[in-house]
Amino acid sequence: MTIYKAFTIAGSDSGGGAGIQADLKTFQELGVYGMSAITAITAQNTLGVQGVFPTSTEAIAMQLDSIGSDLAPDAVKTGMLFSEEIIRIVADKVRRYNWRNLVIDPVMVAKGGSPLLQQEAVQSVITHLLPLALVSTPNLPEAEILTRMSIRTLSDREEAAKIIVQMGSQYVVMKGGHDTSTDQVVDLLYDGENYIYMENIRIETRHTHGTGCTYSAAITAELAKGKNVLEAVQIAKAFIQSSIEDQLGMGSGHGPTNHFAYQRRQRGEIRV
Template structure:
């Protein structure tokens, strides 16, 4: 019998389908992992921005996590938009109660258009309750600056930020370099508490990058659910998101979503021309 690997995303719903649980579930499916979700908030958003956020009640989130924990044991779990201290505490409590391992924290704080997705007072709760439980934390540069309270301008700064986040409890840290538009390369940094691994891809000049962080961390989660090593999971995720950005869909008037089909189409040898999905 074929093994079925399962991954859980605890995140917000994106009505535009480019980020949040929609992006996570698409990514899980593309990487041959059964996806489950616990919704923390419902957002009204599209490629132009976030128009409204409607947080789930504590009971609603707790019941979702209890239902999954009582029947569908995930092989890996990721968090995305958690919004409030109360939600963060519930997630931490349930992760510990069910002894869920392979926890990936994507510290979603700001939407692509600049809208805040995490209340200011909840940032310390991420550090206090979630990072000590994390196998991997995957901040982009602005998120790493918020978590560490430092400016990140150089590769040395990234190493220092990764070290600080590791000291907060996360066993591995991936500092993503996509926001550094001073270079033609996107340089991501993986830190395991002892050594640094740099991974580079060519920067794609496009505005269609909505959901890249969610998709990247979801790909890591899917690979870990299948039992791959952390380094292999991050490397596969890097290839997955590069393909998703390169073979852009080109939809929406603002920051459009990435192409979750692209990686598997490439694996099958299918040729895809940008914008052919319009």
């Protein structure tokens, strides 16, 4: 039996809907062995983020070394990295251990609006992380911050994706969920040459906490199993769509997505 390993480097979400918790749930559901390095502890629930407590740089470096020296991952993803110093440490370890299939989810703001990346750290993402990325997965606001351009049209998305590839990311998955002007959620996959649009019906719900983490984790899991980028993104798109459609309905605010839904659909336990 082949064991595929996926490694997430991100923050902890005490509410369980995003961050490390969402990543590990997604890895498990997609049949890969999940490992983690925690960059920050957040106190949060569906109503928002009540506190952010960065992990010491020594602890982060030691976690990364522990994995790199013994449990070589088949794919790696980053989520909340919070500071410039943490970003530099992560980039250094990625190069040191020659980790491949790196997925960069440039987490900047929580669903409720709380900042999860210091302003001065944005340039470090561009300088140190994107050149190492196989895939980066910005949403529209994150893509605007990275490219310093306004994104309003599909042609704007294509131009922004081109800029991010020029920054070093081999592929870009630009998530379109923040564009509420249409009843379709349109994601763009760009490989440096071709633009591939993927559409799903928009689900009107406030229970979307952790969608970005879950989406990028699903891509990471499928890359770990040997899928190419297009295949990984297509499966991840189906995974996140099912997790939004089959709501858990938890909490009084932005509730978590349903990480059980995709596999339950595959087994026929949930009718599509």
